[in-house]
Amino acid sequence: MSTKAQQNSIITDLSLAKDGHLKIDWVQAHMPVLNRIRERFEQEQPFKGLKVAISLHLEAKTAYLAKVVQAGGAEVTITGSNPLSTQDDVCAALVEDGITVFAKYNPSPEEYKQLLIHTLETKPDLIIDDGGDLVTILHSERQDLLAQVRGGAEETTTGILRLKAMEKEGQLKFPMVAVNDAFCKYLFDNRYGTGQSVWDGINRTTNLVVAGKTVVVVGYGWCGKGVAMRAKGLGANVIVTEIDAIKAVEAYMDGFAVMPMVEAAKVGDFFVTVTGNRDVIRGEHYEVMKDGAILSNAGHFDVEVNKPELEALSSSKRTVRRNIEEYALKDGRKIYILAEGRLVNLAAGDGHPAEIMDMTFALQAMSLKYVNDMYNEIGSKVVNVPYELDEQVARFKLESLGFGIDSLTEEQKSYLDSWVEH
Known part of the structure; x- marks a missing residue:
């Protein structure tokens, strides 16, 4: 239990944590891809010494993503991305697990925005956004917090539209990975x-x-x-x-x-x-x-x-x-x-099934590592998830299901690469 997280967080009721832990434990048991990435992060510590700010629909599956990022060495702060999708018991459980939370169910519009600002005032190095609210505030009202941000990842179509508009106008100040446009996102999560x-x-x-x-x-x-x-x-x-x-x-x-x-x-x-x-x-x-x-x-x-x-x-x-x-x-x-x-x-529900968000949040975690490794080379633009990461998530998913697939023989590779051997 983290005293710092308790002191800094703004949530509804810490006593709700028990039910929140049960929800998180349930989804963790059904997210084998993210579990595998967590094991890798625990060994490699890709975010050691870094601060990560997350704005997503704050329910159990999102909470587990935050814990996976935390396992990679990050100091994590999280807020919601919609006033009605935050689950107060999950927020309480995250605070007990040492994650700073600025979120509560059904805040007023003014309160909701202030929770986003509190999240940014932790001065994150990396962000995960859903809908572009964090990025928009950083580039408009709180440009004083821009300098430390290396980059981030965006979850949804709406956010990517906002990001591309910013990029087109030359306003985007750091790289963002368009997670929504990855195959393992839109083919499975969106559909x-x-x-x-x-x-x-x-x-x-x-x-x-x-x-x-x-x-x-x-x-x-x-x-x-x-x-x-x-x-x-x-x-x-x-x-x-x-x-x-x-x-x-x-x-x-x-x-x-x-x-x-x-x-x-x-x-x-x-x-x-x-x-x-x-x-x-x-x-x-x-x-x-x-x-x-x-x-x-x-x-x-x-x-x-x-x-x-x-x-x-x-x-x-x-x-x-x-x-x-x-x-x-x-x-x-x-x-x-x-x-x-x-x-x-x-x-009015619990969002996407855990097995679906397993793939999406695996992409988020891997994309966050990618942008942290490559932010200088990428520059201030919106980029796609590298195909290698997309395919790796799919392979982890297949392995978790106990399925295998075929590979091309050398002769088949040569045939496909040639315009003569037909």
């Missing part, structure tokens, strides 16, 4: 992780049947693919809305109806937004929705479903069930928003 966890959150929150209902998936990136696939598996009729013609054709070829949102809004029972953009469901859509339509978001920020425009059309609003807000429209219809329009899989 299978989001697909399952979104419906976990919706089902546990609403306790309603999905089979036979019409589900509108807004955006057909890798997350949208997963959400649509799982909705189909639950027996729903699925409609996809898109702005990208290629993705729209892909959705059609995958067996889904494709139409503009203003048309889909008329027939949808469940709506899930996964675009990373704002106002993808807005006033013109509310005006034609069915009575009882249920809206949810799986994008990083709570801007995809426009709540002010819905409120303007409503005569009253009330909470009818935990994480369900009912908007009574002036014409008598009722529309429901889950988890305040925040990430439904985390604000």
Whole structure:
């Protein structure tokens, strides 16, 4: 138990730690890839003497990543990346394990931002970010804390979009690894992780049947693919809305109806937004929705479903069930928003399965080591996870499953490398 972590942390209640430890122990038992990396870090101590700041959805799987980074010699400080996804018992357990925590469930917007700033005021050498909040604050309000930062890794699509905009404008001051763009992230985390966890959150929150209902998936990136696939598996009729013609054709070829949102809004029972953009469901859509339509978001920020425009059309609003807000429209219809329009899989659930986050957080840990080793050579830009690290995570995963794969013979390698021997 660390007195320093207890003295410095801002959490809800340290007495909740017992339940938090049980949660962390459970996910650790189901994260064999990260366990293997932890063993390596304990031996090599790649972060010895360094400070690492982490901003991620602060639940058990994230907590275990923080402990793996700590095992590599780092002094770790962690905060949440969404006000409703932080689990207070997990925060307490981390403090008992010597990690400084600035996080609590459902802080005010002002308090939430201050917790991020407290995390940065530890003067980290390396950061792990989710959505780009830490990086944005460093480059705007707290440039006095920039000098010591060697680099970091970004978890999600939204954060990478912000980083690339900064890089394009010449504003980015240190290297960031785009973990979200790694194969072992978007093929598995974004598709299978989001697909399952979104419906976990919706089902546990609403306790309603999905089979036979019409589900509108807004955006057909890798997350949208997963959400649509799982909705189909639950027996729903699925409609996809898109702005990208290629993705729209892909959705059609995958067996889904494709139409503009203003048309889909008329027939949808469940709506899930996964675009990373704002106002993808807005006033013109509310005006034609069915009575009882249920809206949810799986994008990083709570801007995809426009709540002010819905409120303007409503005569009253009330909470009818935990994480369900009912908007009574002036014409008598009722529309429901889950988890305040925040990430439904985390604000109303436990996030992605442990086995999925095992691969993603293995990439985070290895990418953090990579950027620490190479920050001078990389320079101030956004870079992809090296393919060798991506493949290594996949090989560790296969080994944990007891599977093997083939290798090319020398003759096969020669054949593939030649334009003559065909």
